[in-house]
Amino acid sequence: MEKNECRVCVTGGAGYIASELIRKLLDEGYTVHATLRNLGDASKVDILKSLPNANSRLLLFQANIYNPTEFQHAINGCQYVFHLASPLQHTEGYQFKNTTEAAVATAKTIAMSCVRSGVRRLIYAASIVSASPLKDDGSGYKDSMDETCWTPLSLSANFSDDHLAAYRDSKTLSEKEILSYGSSIEEGRGLEVVTLGIGLVGGDNTLLSYTPGSVALFISHLVDKVYGPHGYKALKYLEELGGKIPIVHVNDVCDAFIFCLNQASINGRFLCASSFVSSVEIAEYYQENHPEFPIKQEYLEGTKREVQWGSTRLMEKGFEYRCDTKMILDDCVRCARRTGYLQK
Template sequence: MNGGCKVCVTGGSGYIGSWLIKKLLAKGHTVHATLRDLKNESKVELLKKLPQSEDKLVLFEADIYNPKDFHPAIQGCQFVFHVATPLIHQPSASSSSQYEDTVEASIEGYRSIALSCLRSGTVKRLIYTASVVAASPLKQDGSGFKDQIDETCWTPLNHSCEYLYLEPFYKDYTYSKTLTEKHALSHGNDENGGGLEVVTLACGLVGGDTLQSFTPSSGAVFIAQIMQNEKAYTSLKFLQELLGKIPLVHIDDVCEAHIFCMESTSISGRFLCASSYISLQEMANLYALHYPEFNVKQEYEDGLKKDIKWASTKLCDRGFVYRYDAKMILDDCIKCARRMGDL
């Protein structure tokens, strides 16, 4: 791998995808990146201006609503990072097949990409960018939270978490990421897996800087307590309601974790990815302490949730090291927001 290998990144112009591609190119790898629309000049330019892109980056047009599009991008690759995910149910006019919702589109998209990996004859490992919204420590019977959150936790989709029903997006996204990750792991373990190693990285709320020309949605969520942005703040409340506290992770750590899973000799299964696990009150306290110039929204601790422990060590047990703690993540979110003119 020292001489570089050929990899595919779906959702290449997204927040995580673009940062991951930058790091892969810097390590000497050839990257096949997919975008929904190659005629979108701003997204194409974002990737083409990356260092080493001229010789090492190949762009492909592929739409999750027409998942066979991904097959050419995957051919000849050794590793595939499936980062793309349908956030809003918006099938394109050119899609040959229409799905009922984002859940169906996400699962069918993953299934087709996994099949392309198997058919390629070259792909060794498929790494799926999952989400901690699929790993809630809520008990299945709805009687409260477990004592800790780790890889054994799965969000009970029959739970009546009030925030799941405030906006259709929360429910759709939670169902989509939970059911797709379960499908990915079951596919990787069954007899039809064909030797393909499947890794799912369930990432926390991702913050830090961005290569994009706008503040990513997760970045807006990070600074919601400062901006008094009710929509973004509701997302924070949703995460705490679902997960007990809020798992945080820096964009750089997220991408390094993906590359770590690629560079490992052999690895498969589910890994939670977050360096900090804090409450809304703890986040507000950090802002108030280090950024007294802002009017931070006051928070009150919920005693029912504060004792839940982050017990996921699987990634670190394999040798991965997080570089960013909660304060460093918040600091970089503030710097990014200031650069973007949000603050």
């Protein structure tokens, strides 16, 4: 199908990754159905309507994860669906008791909507938090982190709290739910499902006037603002889950999504990260390359782990990362300066 005849749906359209993905899809000629929780939120609607080609090829739909049947209208008529919406805070007054229930129910509903609507491929924004190489018995880490790893939800990791544990559970169980709907187009069995397990995302998405939460984690060594100590705690939690921290630039993430769209046939689970670093290595980089920001000594001390990054499935398909660690970290500083989060 020609791009100018192809419709794709992106859920959670005003988010950090989703808004950049929509920009790239519009640039490439696709017609995009994007969902927002509230079409009355002018700040988010205006971001998307300001994109080049939005007037002719962008349609906005209201859909809330806590009312998952609303996504059907956005999915209708689309050949590909990117499911990026994810609940971060629990909303009372709905049928779900927590974010995990809401996320899993939405994953199931969206997959079923895709089947009903004849969607060819569902591509899900999974998270690296679902792919921990921690051993099930709590005795340490496996030698490498790859697509065979699933986070053992029965174990607790250092630096965890209720919010982080809820996010881990919701992303892990949602990914497993959505993978259960996958089949092969080549086998003539309908919906293909791809889950893209994304590392910690950095980089400067200039569409946004604020510092995204994941970028704030990257620079939590540098600032003690809203995300400061809490951001560093979340960063350390990711390191405890993975042994090190898988990281990736927002541009590479969006390119990986479009790469998965453009494959003749693709199915299953893929991890997406260009580097695998420790929090100490991030601190050392800032100390050497951004000396205007003092680094606390405690951030320069930490446990050295021998876990290796073992994921190659995406690159075996032909995908190439364009952004290295330096570009990710420098762009996080640039983003925080542009938005006023960093003052120096």
